[in-house]
Amino acid sequence: xxxxxxxxxxxxxxxxSAKVLPWLAGLTAILIGVGLYQALLVAPPEAYQGNxxxxxxxxxxxxxxxxxIYGAMAVASATWLIWKHPVAxxxxxxxxxxxxxxxxxxxxxxxxxxKPTWGTFWVWDARITSVTIMLFIYFGYIALRxxxxxxxxxxxxxxxxALVGSVNLPIIHYSVVWWNTLHQPASVLRAxxxxxxxxxxxxxxxxxxxxxxxxxxLLIWRMQREIVGRRVRSLRVLQAQx
Amino acid sequence: xxxFGQIVGRDVRLALRQxxxxxxxxxxxxxxxTMFPLSVGPDMQLLGRIAPGILWVAAVLAAMLSxxxxxxxxxxxxxxxxxxxxxxxxxxxxxxxxxxxxxxxxLPLAILSPLLGILxxxxxxxxxxxxxxxxxxxxxxxxxxxxxxxLTVGIRRGGVLLSLLVLPLYVxxxxxxVLAIQGHIDATGARPHLFLLSAVLLAATALSxxxxxxxxxxxxx
Numbered sequence: 510x511x512x513x514x515x516x517x518x519x520x521x522x523x524x525x526s527a528k529v530l531p532w533l534a535g536l537t538a539i540l541i542g543v544g545l546y547q548a549l550l551v552a553p554p555e556a557y558q559g560n561x562x563x564x565x566x567x568x569x570x571x572x573x574x575x576x577x578i579y580g581a582m583a584v585a586s587a588t589w590l591i592w593k594h595p596v597a598x599x600x601x602x603x604x605x606x607x608x609x610x611x612x613x614x615x616x617x618x619x620x621x622x623x624k625p626t627w628g629t630f631w632v633w634d635a636r637i638t639s640v641t642i643m644l645f646i647y648f649g650y651i652a653l654r655x656x657x658x659x660x661x662x663x664x665x666x667x668x669x670x671a672l673v674g675s676v677n678l679p680i681i682h683y684s685v686v687w688w689n690t691l692h693q694p695a696s697v698l699r700a701x702x703x704x705x706x707x708x709x710x711x712x713x714x715x716x717x718x719x720x721x722x723x724x725x726x727l728l729i730w731r732m733q734r735e736i737v738g739r740r741v742r743s744l745r746v747l748q749a750q751x
Numbered sequence: 752x753x754x755f756g757q758i759v760g761r762d763v764r765l766a767l768r769q770x771x772x773x774x775x776x777x778x779x780x781x782x783x784x785t786m787f788p789l790s791v792g793p794d795m796q797l798l799g800r801i802a803p804g805i806l807w808v809a810a811v812l813a814a815m816l817s818x819x820x821x822x823x824x825x826x827x828x829x830x831x832x833x834x835x836x837x838x839x840x841x842x843x844x845x846x847x848x849x850x851x852x853x854x855x856x857x858l859p860l861a862i863l864s865p866l867l868g869i870l871x872x873x874x875x876x877x878x879x880x881x882x883x884x885x886x887x888x889x890x891x892x893x894x895x896x897x898x899x900x901x902l903t904v905g906i907r908r909g910g911v912l913l914s915l916l917v918l919p920l921y922v923x924x925x926x927x928x929v930l931a932i933q934g935h936i937d938a939t940g941a942r943p944h945l946f947l948l949s950a951v952l953l954a955a956t957a958l959s960x961x962x963x964x965x966x967x968x969x970x971x972x
Contacts, residue, residue: 642919642922645915645918645919646919646920648915649912649915649916649919652912652915652916653902653903653912653916656903656906656909656912657905657906662905662969662970662972665965665966665969666902666966666969666970669898669902669962669965669966669969670902670916672962673898673920673962674919674920676958677919677920677923680923680951680954681919681920681922681923683923684922684923684926684927684947685922685926687926687930688926688930
């Protein structure tokens with residue numbers, strides 16, 4: 510852990526991330542490009558649903574990343590609360606809108622997928638419901654950060670909320686699972702289902718990795734801007750104080 | 752009398768006296784419940800079926816709307832600052848204030864609920880489960896709400912933000928509360944859900960004061 514602390518200096522972060530960013534962006538373009546080609550042209554149509562099932566290649570990676578980003582946000586928040594590394598707070602703050610975007614993408618693609626396969630845009634399935642609630646938790650976090658002007662207070666309030674949310678999210682998920690099994694006769698999602706073949710698994714994993722590197726690219730880009738923005742703000746304050 | 756008891760007593764007295772507005776939450780609870788028959792129609796069978804949900808949603812909203820009372824006035828007149836300096840740890844102070852909030856909103860709400868059960872044609876045998884689920888669930892609403900209230904205490908017009916933060920966190924309490932009543936009505940058993948609700952209550956009692964106190968400290972510094 511001690512070795513990682515030297516990256517916590519905002520100046521070091523800006524210097525190193527500037528070198529990493531182009532490579533990360535290139536990797537993202539390759540992963541998503543190859544992944545989409547494999548998913549749309551190479552992979553066979555799904556046995557029961559035909560070409561409609563190809564939306565899975567966007568839906569599943571979005572959902573995975575939406576959850577992973579909340580985890581990353583919680584870890585960054587805890588890091589900030591414990592070690593007070595300014596970069597950790599910047600990472601948490603910059604992650605939230607990206608996580609919300611992936612959550613929204615997962616919900617929208619799922620809804621578009623649901624219409625031809627289940628015959629309806631929306632069902633109160635356990636997973637859909639808990640992802641929807643996660644979206645509201647993301648919104649709450651973003652709104653709270655935006656409402657507090659003072660940087661330090663905004664960071665701490667956000668960190669507390671993110672950690673409270675991370676304790677609550679599993680409880681919310683299981684409560685919704687039990688609620689769902691008691692309210693609905695049978696789950697709409699097939700349990701198990703046919704095992705996924707390699708020609709479909711490869712594009713799925715490529716796109717999942719591509720979405721993650723896309724998140725990292727956006728994250729670093731947003732973090733650089735936030736760090737520069739904070740520096741400008743503190744310079745202005747210094748200037749005003751004479 | 753211990754410092755903890757003093758704070759509970761003070762907050763309860765403040766809430767009950769003129770201007771405290773503790774009964775506003777109760778009137779709001781009754782009013783919200785009355786809106787449902789007006790909107791879905793006077794079909795008693797339908798109302799009986801959705802009564803557990805209506806009562807719990809109204810309880811959640813009533814508890815949420817009175818949350819600003821928890822810290823706002825004390826924050827504005829500086830009492831909160833003195834309370835953080837007091838020998839009693841801020842975590843316990845927060846717990847005492849949440850307890851007082853529950854005594855003046857959740858408790859009367861739970862006692863009143865069978866009366867509203869009659870209006871909604873709720874199965875009469877479910878009244879004890881209804882009251883018990885509210886008795887176990889409303890303290891959780893006060894404590895989780897306390898986190899939200901503490902986070903937003905310094906924010907002007909934080910009311911809507913507070914509900915945005917708190918409502919998603921209320922989901923497990925709401926779900927288990929409604930499932931307990933429903934489980935009793937369709938004879939699948941209320942006990943597992945009441946146990947889960949108790950577990951949520953214990954977890955909230957153990958964890959929420961830390962989060963609320965941390966949030967208050969950052970707003971007072």
